[in-house]
Amino acid sequence: MSMLNVGRPSRPEAAPGGGHQTLTGGRGLLQDEGLIFEMDGWDKTGVDLPEPDLGAEDLGDLIRQAPIGLPGLSEPEALRHYVRLSQKNHAIDLAIYPLGSCTMKHNPRLNEKMARLPGFADIHPLQPVSTAQGALELMETLAHWLKTLTGMPAVALSPKAGAHGELCGLLAIRAAHEARGDARKRVLVPTSAHGTNPATAAFVGYAVEEIAQTADGRVDVADLAAKLGPDVAAIMVTNPNTCGLFEREIVEIARLTHAAGAYFYCDGANFNAIVGKVRPADLGVDAMHINLHKTFSTPHGGGGPGAGPVVLSAELARFAPAPWVTHGPDGLGLSEHAEGEAGASFGRLCAFHGQMGMYVRALSYMMSHGSDGLRQVAEDAVLNANYVKARLSGVMTAPFDGPCMHEALFDDDWLEGTGVTTLDFAKAMIDEGFHPMTMYFPLVVHGAMLIEPTETESRAEIDRFCEALLALAAAAKAGEVDRFKAAPMCAPLRRLDETLAARKPRLRWRPPEPVLAAAE
């Protein structure tokens, strides 16, 4: 979850110096790779299958007659195509990936191996539960770890990503209010929140109202108190917050919220900073999602799949979505329906039981670290972020004083007068071999640059990163504006015209228009 920019698509302003142009478009190891639709593979296939022994005459006019329009590739062509594409991506395995709020930590390969055990990968969600006892045991074990780490009594495993977890939490909250006949109208969200928070609240039918922020980057408790009232269903607060700061008044925030009859939904995107050190239950949280792809290192995969289990207070637990694991005389079972004994459940969030493949990876990660290692994860993540903050603060300006948690936030004050923007600075980082930090988020800080190194970066890699940023900062201050405006020069592509993409959307490949013989 991070932001591209302030919201308006950008386009390259100027293109000083196009760099070395090759004759073919290839550049050293980088091939100029076309689309699969441009490879003339309309009759090819890379999969050998036997001839069917029966026809489809029974389907009559249901049969698809017209060409579908799908090209095929033999296996060697497919490998080349995708490997060539892969080389145009930055990745954690290449270098630090400091996207604030995204927790781009190392993805242990043991977890991949475990998720691929046939006993997890080749089982069907609806095969008899008597034949899937190990799968249910894994879900129960994962639930136990999540409950213990958060101090919460219940967890709904099925949400498929962080935003889906937010949806789950707010649906449970809404069901709890409805069960009391107390329909409430508003949800309070700090200005610094992830965009998913207000979007989720609106999706669940609530009006969204913003809570102001104090000068030290935290929830304005007085403003919160003034806005709480009998029609407020919940507050949604990220802690540590999106400025990378722990909400010092969190216990008071929870107390005020509960006193107003509202629930405290915590966005757990930043749980990595406190895992094993602080239990959200001790802060007064009623519901919180945990991004397994952040804190517990299931791969981000170019944008998912993730998983967003939601821990719930005892009061909210009975509204949790189906399914959940049950214990019976014959072993473990699955309660898959919201009716009957589970009558208070708000229903079902998705088909089947959630992201099993992610559960296996996350549990493998947790067991590897153990309770001692997870505590060390939080400490090292916070240490690394503070080290970045300390090393860069002499040159770059931080909007808030004091130690940060797992991410270091800078603004663009220090760029004033240089002619270089946050966007330019980020693009110049690409030329130096680094993925930029999250830019222009949170919205409460001008030209924000949010750096989250995570605990899996070595001191040497962080030093290398900091030295690159310091060198760039010196170049910006020395008036080398072209270095920034032209950047990136060394990436597979230079700056892309997002304005053009949005104005005339081309969302799919189409065959080229036939060239008319009589073209004038």
Next chain:
Amino acid sequence: MRYLPLTAEDRARMLGVIGAPDIDALFADVPVSAQLSGPVDLPAHMGELEVERALSAMARRNRTAGEGPFFCGAGAYRHHVPASVDHIIQRSEFLTSYTPYQPEIAQGTLQYLYEFQTQVAALTGMEAANASMYDGSTAAAEAVMMAHRITRRPRAILSGGLHPHYAETIATLAHVAGVEIVRQAAAVDAEADVVSAIDGETACVVVQTPNVFGTASDVTAIADAAHAAGALLIVVTTEAVSLGLLKSPGEMGADIVAAEGQSIGAGLNFGGPYVGLFATREKFVRQMPGRLTGETVDADGRRGFVLTLSTREQHIRREKATSNICTNSGLCALAFTIHLSLLGETGLRRLAALNHARARRLAASLGEVPAVSVLTRRFFNEIAVGLPAPAAEVVETLAGQGVIAGVPFSRLAPDAGMDQVLLLAATETTTEGDIAVLTSALKGALA
């Protein structure tokens, strides 16, 4: 700890640079009352070997689909995925990257998403597709929300052939969005029954083909009836391979297609992660949920790809976004697009024909078992059969004999009064031997 690079010496030096006496000083903002003094009550760290041993023990307690005769479908299908698919998706540059926020160094992801969108649009017969949803069920729920936004009408009609989990997922969102759901009674061949329920208040009709009982339908007449009343037609497909043999939803007049893409590229995985396919007409593109990749040029005029139309999305529009979705199913979309590129049109059509042929063999074989009736008349690779006994009991009995006979419909809908209906799927992985063993086991169990 093998995943943590910092040494004790590093930590001490870094604290020195920061100017903090110890690590606790960095947690000073946390209320003392909430700080744990030591590790929580969970096991300590383990080596790879120990973790592998513990998890493998759990995995061994599951009966895998590959172990013997296996006929479960009902929204998740066992297909053979070429070895190269799993190899490619484990490349670091795909596995350990994230949402392509910086397009200059994410063209690999952006280009495959563009190819994915094009393939999904072609497969569904629609004009545009997004870069994936979580799964088929959440895609269906988002489709209903989208139809509600477009038509501003209050009601959605769900056919009795819609997968019950999908209907429940839609109902959950509809409840809070103020959309009234009319859910028709479950029936094997029920898609056309929705027509009589369409009126001027109808935002959309949701039909599934092949439906949860396996019935494949031509929904053209339903599309016509919906459009005549100003409503939209949403077509759900849970078996993407069927699109290689059956008329596409687009050809039949669908306005939105919400499909499960698991069959292509993803394994069974006990239900997830899967990949939702979402496609629509050009004129509705700005009402779509989820990420979209578009073509553009870079500063030197070279073709490239970017995320586009983001003003629909939560990170820009916040409470006015079309959906709250952010992270979706990128790596499963990659597996889907690789598998489909390997198949190509030739391979997909062959694969679909093969699935259909296997299901015909299955239906013919079960049709000869006394007291068993095949209920589905026109099917792709899945059928519903009527048994003379509760299906759940029969399935349990056969499981004891090493045969996973399918999904009792009562597991999906306990209150539908269809306890004796069993759903069975056959794919290219199903052998003649599997069908023979199932048939004879069923004869024995029902004798």
